[in-house]
Amino acid sequence: MLWGVSGPIFLLDYLGAVAVAVVIAVAARELTGRRAQGATPDRVELAYLTDRALLACQVGVAALRRAGGVEIGELATLHAQGPPPAGSPALVRALHSALRRPQTWAAVLADPDVGRALRRTVGRLVRDGWLLTRAQRRRIALGTVPLFAVAAVGLTRLVDSAVEGRSAGGPASVAGLLLCCLATALGGWWLTEVPETGSAARRLLRRLRREHAELDPERRPTWQGRDTDTLLTAMALFGPRPLLAVDPAFAVQVGVDPERDRPRPDRKPARR
Template sequence: MLWGVSGPLFLLDYLTAVAGALAVALAIREVTGWRTRGAPLTTVELAYLNDRAGLACQVGLATLHRAGGVQVGELATLSVAGPPPARSAPLVRALHAALRQPQTWAALLADPGVTRSLRRLVGRLVRDGWLLTPAQRRRIALGTLPLFAVAAVGVIRLVESAVVGRTAGGPASVVGLLLFCLATVLGGWWLCEVPETGAAARRVLRRQRRAHADLAPERRPAWSERGTEELLTAMALFGPRPLVAVDPRFAQQIGIDAERTRPPAYASAKRR
């Protein structure tokens, strides 16, 4: 069957098979984690879905700081300055409890109460379908197998042509098949990197970023005219940089690097 067609026709069949295998892999990726349940996401949970524990804790500390519940002390320590806001997220309360004893940012992330709260947060996100379970992640990874199978067929044709002396077509067909096999393997390898978030989480992040596009750092919002909720939402959706514009000293104390969080447009402008 591998040798009953000419080189160009085999390439056409190969590309058709790759397209089908790629469609299967992408469909499995998009369908897995499509449905969710439970209460709507909080700002802290959105931050976790966007950039995991570090950003979630930064949003939590920004919540406390804006409410006057935390202050910067000596030797780069943070400490409690007042009660947490009413109806705070569990992670925010855990951060507040941990700061009853002054701690640095690194020590705060390692605090047992904070790590327990983060584990519960992850558990809720997995239970409600926002984060993928190990079984769902394996399913997405296995969905890339057809791509590797198609690449294997192409490699077999090339190898048998070289070893047995059968023709795989002209030089252009051989080089084209070799390049297509390499691209197929690389594409399958790239798709094997399974995201932690489900399709619903990725969908809601895209929707929220579109809805709050005016808060993106590239738009340079006037934060003096914005409220706390808008600041926290901007941090959760676009990263921690908005806090640098509001309170650079506090931002530095909680691990926000103004240069590393600089939007691409700003970074390129600086290089020029």
């Protein structure tokens, strides 16, 4: 029975059950999508894994810009000139096609060809295991059920003891159990936020960020003399801030927020 043991012993048993439930939830998250197949994602696909469609499009249009294929026009429009670089990904070609006539960035993002290219990109990432399917995301969410079950058991003991007049332990045990129940429920709620990326994609991004740590905007890298590949890699792994440092006018045109994405003057760079 829930009230058949003393408060401190029940609390220790409860914490043990919470630890088991956390292991189950974390295991479900880490083991789902832990293997991927096919080629390593290119920079546009890495950008999608990092921050979804907007960053992927920003990396794609930055590739066109660096190749001299996109100019800033009047009334906040962009216009493509010349052919796209040879071997460009499908999304880059779709962006170039959308910019054959002057367009605002919002119109480019709404272009049907760009949307189709994004869906094909997502399909390829899902097929190769870098992004999770709906079934896999549902599996991760179900992994949090034991946490809520454990929280329910603890709350049931507290409520049942209060209603039936049974002792749930001393004031310290009751307060500790109540706090643990709340923490368990909040932890379960936090873990129900299921990532779109599989664990293989998260490992890949962590590894590449370590390998290219010198490009982290928090370290304020010097961009003078850097080539296009380096810039696009930095954007794909760390977000659009590098484009703001290299080409601020163009960055603003393609949706990079100068206030949010520019480093604060009073912020110290991270140590190397």
